[in-house]
Structures are given as C-alpha cells and as structure tokens.
Amino acid sequence: MKxxxxxxxxxxxxxxxxxxxxxxxWGDPQSPxxxxxxxxxxxxSYEETSVPNxxxxxxxxxxxxxxxxxxxxxxxxxxxxxxxxxxxHRRRAKVISPRPxxxxxxxxxxxxxxxxxxxxxxxxxxxxxxxxxxPGGGFQGGVILGSSLILLALSYDIQMALxxxxxxxxxxxxxxxxxxxxxxxxxxxxxxxxxLAYGAWAALLGISEPExxxxxxxxxxxxxxxxxxxxxxxxxxxxxxGGDLDEGL
Amino acid sequence: xxxxxxxxxxxxxxxxxxxLLLIGLYGMIAKNNLLKKVIGxxxxxxxxxxxxxxxxxxxGATIPILAHGHDGAHQAVEAAAYANPLPHVLMLTAxxxxxxxxxxxxxxxxxxxxxHGTIEEDEILETIDQ
Numbered sequence: 001m002k003x004x005x006x007x008x009x010x011x012x013x014x015x016x017x018x019x020x021x022x023x024x025x026w027g028d029p030q031s032p033x034x035x036x037x038x039x040x041x042x043x044x045s046y047e048e049t050s051v052p053n054x055x056x057x058x059x060x061x062x063x064x065x066x067x068x069x070x071x072x073x074x075x076x077x078x079x080x081x082x083x084x085x086x087x088x089h090r091r092r093a094k095v096i097s098p099r100p101x102x103x104x105x106x107x108x109x110x111x112x113x114x115x116x117x118x119x120x121x122x123x124x125x126x127x128x129x130x131x132x133x134x135p136g137g138g139f140q141g142g143v144i145l146g147s148s149l150i151l152l153a154l155s156y157d158i159q160m161a162l163x164x165x166x167x168x169x170x171x172x173x174x175x176x177x178x179x180x181x182x183x184x185x186x187x188x189x190x191x192x193x194x195x196l197a198y199g200a201w202a203a204l205l206g207i208s209e210p211e212x213x214x215x216x217x218x219x220x221x222x223x224x225x226x227x228x229x230x231x232x233x234x235x236x237x238x239x240x241x242g243g244d245l246d247e248g249l
Numbered sequence: 250x251x252x253x254x255x256x257x258x259x260x261x262x263x264x265x266x267x268x269l270l271l272i273g274l275y276g277m278i279a280k281n282n283l284l285k286k287v288i289g290x291x292x293x294x295x296x297x298x299x300x301x302x303x304x305x306x307x308x309g310a311t312i313p314i315l316a317h318g319h320d321g322a323h324q325a326v327e328a329a330a331y332a333n334p335l336p337h338v339l340m341l342t343a344x345x346x347x348x349x350x351x352x353x354x355x356x357x358x359x360x361x362x363x364x365h366g367t368i369e370e371d372e373i374l375e376t377i378d379q
C-alpha cells in the first residue's frame with residue numbers, strides 16, 4: 001500500500017513539476033489570471049459599488065450568488081455534524097461511559113478569558129462593519145465572534161457558554177443569517193431588478209446606486225457573519241462533547 | 250548557476266504548492282489512521298489555497314484595497330498597482346468552507362469510533378468482515 005502510494009505520488013509529482021514550467025512567472029502582472037476580469041474589477045468596481053475594498057465588492061456583489069451558497073454550505077455542514085453526532089436520551093443512557101472528573105476551575109485562565117471575550121467581540125463587530133474599507137468582512141468577523149464563544153466554552157465549560165447562548169438560538173440564528181442574505185436578494189427581485197442586484201434599493205433609500213450597492217453588501221455580510229458565528233460555535237460544542245452537549249474539553 | 254537560480258526563483262511558489270499537495274495526497278492514500286487521512290486532506294487544502302493566492306500576486310503590487318480620502322476623493326486606478334482580488338475572494342470562502350468540511354469529517358470520525366471502537370482502517374475492515 002505504501003509503495004503503491006509512493007509510486008503514484010512520484011509520478012504525479014514529476015508530471016506536476018513539469019507542468020509548472022508552463023505556468024506564468026510568480027508576480028507577473030501580465031499573467032492570464034491577472035488580466036481580463038481582474039482589471040475590470042480593479043478599475044470599475046469603485047465607480048459601480050463605492051466600496052474601496054475590492055475583495056469585498058467582488059465577494060458580496062459581483063459573486064454574491066456564489067457567496068450565498070457558500071454560506072448555505074457552511075450551514076449544511078453545521079446541521080450535518082448535528083445529525084451525525086446527536087443521540088436520543090435513551091441510546092445515550094445505554095452506552096454512556098463515566099466521564100473523567102473535571103479538574104478545578106483555573107482562575108487565571110478564566111479571568112484572562114473574561115477580559116479577552118468582550119475585546120474579541122468588539123473587534124469582530126469592527127471587522128464586519130468596516131469590511132468595506134479595510135481587510136475584513138462577514139466571514140472573518142463571524143469566525144472571530146465564533147472563536148470568542150469557543151474561548152468561553154474552553155475556559156469555563158460548555159454548559160456555561162450554552163447558558164449564555166442557548167443551542168436553540170444558535171440554530172435559529174444560523175438559519176436566520178442565510179435567510180437574511182436571501183431576503184436582501186429577494187427584495188431586489190421584488191423591487192424590479194435581478195436577484196441580489198442591490199442597485200434596486202437606491203430609489204427606496206433615497207441614495208445613489210453605488211451607495212445602495214455598498215449598503216446591500218453590508219447587509220449580506222452581516223447575514224454571513226451571523227451564520228458563520230453560529231456554525232463555528234455549534235461545530236465546537238458538538239464535536240467537543242460528542243453531540244451530547246453535557247461537557248467537553 | 251545564475252540561470253538555475255533565476256529558474257528556481259521564477260516559479261518556486263508553484264513548487265511549494267505542489268510539494269505540499271503531494272504530502273497531503275500521500276497522507277490520504279498511505280496512512281492507516283483515519284484522523285491522519287483527515288490531516289492529509291487539510292494539508293492538501295492548504296496547498297490549493299497557497300497556489301491560488303500566489304497566482305493573484307503581482308510584483309510590486311499592494312493589497313486590493315483602494316486608497317481613498319474621507320471626502321470620497323478618488324483617482325483613476327492603475328490595475329498593475331493592486332493584486333488580483335479574484336483569487337483572494339475564492340480562497341476566503343474556501344477557507345471557511347474548509348473548516349466546515351473538517352468539522353463534518355471529525356464528526357463522522359467520532360461516529361465511526363463509537364460504532365467500531367477504533368479509527369484504524371484495517372481494524373475497521375476486520376470488524377466489518379466478521
């Protein structure tokens with residue numbers, strides 16, 4: 001098995017390294033990937049969307065449909081983990097093994113976590129809200145928000161984190177984030193434009209069309225952040241406790 | 250010697266991605282422990298992400314965020330001065346989706362361990378045969 005694997009790897013490696021010679025030089029401004037569409041985004045996106053962070057404008061506007069379904073993928077992954085791991089109370093009682101005794105709470109760890117968590121959450125909100133003008137956006141901010149809750153669950157225990165943010169709420173919000181995204185897209189449809197064509201909001205909000213694009217993006221980024229936050233937290237609590245949510249690491 | 254050095258420097262980003270990719274693929278094929286296979290998958294993923302991000306790079310270019318004043322003053326954009334934003338967008342979502350798929354993989358591993366009592370591939374195959 002190992003020899004076959006090595007052989008496959010060797011052949012593939014030689015093929016790939018040989019093929020790499022035909023790829024453009026590293027950092028070549030004229031490489032095929034960096035002309036055509038990329039130049040259009042760089043030159044026109046500010047005029048069209050009034051968002052200086054081109055990564056955000058491509059993510060949430062030009063490729064908004066793609067990003068919406070990326071969010072759905074994350075949502076589905078969270079639900080799948082839940083379906084795979086969750087056991088009914090009866091089946092749990094049958095196979096339950098005595099969990100090791102928890103060591104006493106660590107006061108240094110808990111104090112540090114208590115100081116860190118609000119800072120992280122504030123910073124995450126900044127990352128979400130300022131994602132148009134600086135590196136950041138829904139995915140990044142959502143992950144930071146999620147990790148602040150995971151830090152809480154790690155330094156205290158899962159019960160404490162769940163007391164702050166009930167599991168039912170976690171799941172409701174994770175669906176709500178995706179729905180918020182889809183609702184903003186659908187509203188554009190009802191306002192007489194294409195799905196996720198945020199320009200439709202311009203007349204309603206009384207702003208110019210590029211600004212409407214900017215606001216529409218902020219809306220969907222918030223939806224993405226909510227879903228990512230909830231799914232990251234849900235992934236952690238389910239994986240750490242084997243789906244039982246009693247206690248984990 | 251100069252030529253060789255120039256040859257290496259011109260494309261070593263691809264070589265790094267290829268070597269990482271091969272390490273990941275080897276882990277996925279050859280390792281017996283399912284958790285190690287998952288680690289191989291993650292290394293593979295990292296290779297793809299590195300490959301895409303290095304494609305988006307331009308020599309002397311800065312991050313694809315336009316300089317802008319408070320009053321919205323804005324000059325014409327020179328495309329060569331900013332890195333290609335498209336690979337960054339694609340990888341941004343790929344990273345988060347990668348974390349989610351890793352979560353699903355770990356959940357399935359936990360389930361396998363519950364049913365079979367092991368995550369070694371050959372031992373699982375033995376218990377299935379019985």
